[in-house]
Amino acid sequence: MRRLSSAIVVLGITALVTLPAAAQTTTTAPQPPPPMTNLQVYPKDTPRPEIVATMQGFVQALGVQSAGGCGYCHAGTAPTFDFAADAKPTKTVARKMILMSREITAKLPDVTGKPAADVTRIRCATCHRGVAIPKLLPDILTETVNKGGSAAAVQQYRDLRKQYYGAQAYDFSENALAFLGQQLTAANKPDDALALLQLNAEYYPNHPATYGMMAQAYMRKNDKENAIKNLEKAVQLDPNNQQAKRQLEQLKK
Ligand code: HEC
Ligand code: HEC
Structure with a gap:
């Protein structure tokens, strides 16, 4: 009984206190x-x-x-x-x-x-x-390559680039895909590497390292002719690239 009556008192007080405030806010x-x-x-x-x-x-x-x-x-x-x-x-x-x-x-x-x-x-x-x-861009693309193949990864790169280019979210610089291509070749996935390196060449047609990496991928496929073609392109864009020059000499022997 006691408890109930004190609850009523509390309710009464709150009603008194809140009424004027409520009236104020409506006006x-x-x-x-x-x-x-x-x-x-x-x-x-x-x-x-x-x-x-x-x-x-x-x-x-x-x-x-x-x-x-x-x-x-x-x-x-x-x-x-x-x-x-x-x-x-x-x-x-x-x-x-x-x-x-x-x-x-x-x-x-x-x-x-x-x-x-x-x-x-x-x-x-x-x-x-x-x-x-x-998640870093190379990790996102690598997961997609493994799950859905390189065509899906190429499309994903295009979509992300459209959405985020100029933001700090992802590295769309010329080195990002070139580096991923190198990793895919090292993981014995030269075809996936080539798909992404070709995509990089589309955005950055004058990036020598991209052609160097393509040459590595073709060499992994024992495709000497295309390896030579890409090394020549790399040297043409960067005449000081001694490594590419040496590889070219070796391949042409
Ligand atoms: C040290 C790195 C790091 C810091 C600092 C960090 N986060 Fe995260 N956060 C992550 C990672 C990595 C994930 C993704 C985990 C996963 O793989 O699902 C994540 C996921 C989240 C998610 C879940 C997103 C989703 O849709 O599942 C929220 C929300 C979030 N973080 C909020 C914050 C907020 C707010 C702060 C700052 C107070 C913060 N994080 C600081 C690394 C970090
Ligand atoms: C990434 C998740 C995240 C987003 C986005 C976010 N909040 Fe929060 N918000 C929190 C977390 C976590 C707390 C609790 C903080 C704590 O426990 O000290 C919080 C608490 C609050 C509180 C305190 C609520 C209370 O009564 O305790 C307010 C107000 C609030 N957020 C407003 C906003 C507003 C406004 C925005 C949009 C501009 C926003 N929040 C966006 C995570 C988020």
């Missing part, structure tokens, strides 16, 4: 956002603008503007997100990622022998560089 400014209730990593009294700025940094670092923005991690839909809810697995992962980033930063002084003030602070973007799953 003037929009309702202030509710206080934050589920901060587990950041200090609970962090000012809201600071949290929101950090969150905008997350959206940027993971490049999820067009993948839901805040909704990539938060339940609900704009503009009525339930920021406090932990319904989305991405939010739970993100919380652990904050802690992981701190742990790595904390280890750096020991690992590098530098004072704590001098080491790099690990941020989301240090790894993510504008993508939610930060």
Whole structure:
């Protein structure tokens, strides 16, 4: 009985307290956002603008503007997100990622022998560089070669390049595919290597190393004629390439 009556009193008080505030909001400014209730990593009294700025940094670092923005991690839909809810697995992962980033930063002084003030602070973007799953381009393409063949990898490169060229997400420089071609030849996949090296030559027709790598792939296939052709191209583009010159002399013997 006692408990019930005190509950009634509490209810009465809250009603009294909230009424004027509610009346005010209907006539003037929009309702202030509710206080934050589920901060587990950041200090609970962090000012809201600071949290929101950090969150905008997350959206940027993971490049999820067009993948839901805040909704990539938060339940609900704009503009009525339930920021406090932990319904989305991405939010739970993100919380652990904050802690992981701190742990790595904390280890750096020991690992590098530098004072704590001098080491790099690990941020989301240090790894993510504008993508939610930060995988390096050669690794993405190698997986595709292994699963779907080199034609699928060629198409994937074109698509990623269209979407991300000029962003920090992936290395589309002339050396990236040339290096991958070299690795595929070393892994005894000269045909896959050639598909990607030909693609590189399409974007970078004057990159000598690409033709050098093609020559290596043809040699792996015992295709002497095409190996010579590509070595000649490499030497033509870079007359100082002694290695290509030597290989050319050997092949022509
Ligand atoms: C990559 C995932 C991710 C994205 C994207 C993200 N958030 Fe968050 N958000 C989190 C995590 C994790 C927490 C919890 C932090 C903690 O526990 O201290 C959080 C907490 C919050 C909170 C506090 C909620 C409460 O009551 O405890 C607010 C407000 C918030 N986010 C707003 C935003 C806004 C606005 C955006 C878009 C600009 C956004 N978030 C985008 C991961 C994300
Ligand atoms: C040391 C590197 C590193 C740092 C720093 C880092 N992440 Fe990650 N994060 C990764 C990797 C790698 C993955 C992908 C794991 C996988 O293979 O699925 C990932 C995945 C995620 C995912 C899941 C994405 C999905 O769609 O599955 C979220 C969310 C995320 N990170 C948020 C963050 C946030 C927020 C920060 C900064 C507080 C951060 N990460 C910092 C490496 C990092």
